[in-house]
Amino acid sequence: MLIAVGCSQAVAPTQPNPGIPLGSFEGEYGFSLNGKAYDSGTPFANEGNASLRPLVSQGQSAVQLSISLFFQFTDGTYGSVQVSVPLINPQPQTVEISSLTTPSSLNATASVDYDSLGWLWYSSLPSGSITLTKFDTVNNLISGTFNFTASQTSPVADPNNVIRLTPGYFNDIPIEQGAYGQGNILAVVNGNAFTTDTAGHEIVQANLNQGRLDFSGEGQGILQRSEISIQSIPLTPGTYIIKGPHNFIDTTLSFIYWGRNFEISTQDTVSNGQITITRCDIPNRRISGTFQFSGTDSLGNSVTISNGVINNLQWEP
Numbered sequence: 001m002l003i004a005v006g007c008s009q010a011v012a013p014t015q016p017n018p019g020i021p022l023g024s025f026e027g028e029y030g031f032s033l034n035g036k037a038y039d040s041g042t043p044f045a046n047e048g049n050a051s052l053r054p055l056v057s058q059g060q061s062a063v064q065l066s067i068s069l070f071f072q073f074t075d076g077t078y079g080s081v082q083v084s085v086p087l088i089n090p091q092p093q094t095v096e097i098s099s100l101t102t103p104s105s106l107n108a109t110a111s112v113d114y115d116s117l118g119w120l121w122y123s124s125l126p127s128g129s130i131t132l133t134k135f136d137t138v139n140n141l142i143s144g145t146f147n148f149t150a151s152q153t154s155p156v157a158d159p160n161n162v163i164r165l166t167p168g169y170f171n172d173i174p175i176e177q178g179a180y181g182q183g184n185i186l187a188v189v190n191g192n193a194f195t196t197d198t199a200g201h202e203i204v205q206a207n208l209n210q211g212r213l214d215f216s217g218e219g220q221g222i223l224q225r226s227e228i229s230i231q232s233i234p235l236t237p238g239t240y241i242i243k244g245p246h247n248f249i250d251t252t253l254s255f256i257y258w259g260r261n262f263e264i265s266t267q268d269t270v271s272n273g274q275i276t277i278t279r280c281d282i283p284n285r286r287i288s289g290t291f292q293f294s295g296t297d298s299l300g301n302s303v304t305i306s307n308g309v310i311n312n313l314q315w316e317p
Helices: none
Strands: 029-033 036-039 048-054 063-072 078-087 093-096 109-114 120-124 129-136 141-154 158-177 184-189 192-195 204-209 212-218 227-233 238-243 254-258 263-265 272-281 286-296 302-314
Touching (some): 158 204, 254 286, 263 286
Antiparallel strands (some): 029 036, 048 063, 109 120, 141 158, 184 192, 272 286
């Protein structure tokens, strides 16, 4: 899993990346699970992603890197590999993988969920490592290799049921959430400031869906544990009306705000607002604009979101 933002310099990896098969495509990954080989291939049947969150307890630049790799074998069994890596200095390095049940604060942890014999969960044992061979904070891509063993922890713990994952690799996996320099979202919600800014690591996720942009951003500061999401934004400058009622499963422009005490969205019959796209740079995957929205929450209270700003937001590759 992964996340980040800011004006950092990319750290150039050694080429070619050691342990990564020559000719691997952007986003490709693979591993052997108990001797059973898997490679995501291309076009990808499954995709991997990463995210970053600030790790303020370890320093201003420290981050928690989360990597998710999804797989499905030819026999139909499927699951995912999750690796979480604390990084005091986000750059190429090797980090030991420790026990997930009794983790060390500076070691990585890992897990596997897998439907080989019914749905089972495995947690990393104190062995193995992950090596980041590339940590690109300009293009927001990571590459590396990893290996670890894990024992069954759910639905019942079985320390004798151990799986081995080696050798694993991932090549140019995108940082989808919290990417460096990703841009941020600002607004005023019922008079309170909403921002995704976390001092260089924006908790924002943006991607294209059927040629339109979907994004969501998590609030920080006084409005933490809140989120603004706008879906089906046209990639053309102009002003567009946001109006309910409708669901979020079609291509209609929609809006939703989740907060600690209330929620409003275009599912509300009296909701209305607008979004203005002022700039859309498709080659560099950047968009800017403004928005506003109002509606009624589940308790019948009016909620107003004003002064909304989409500030140079970058969507994932």
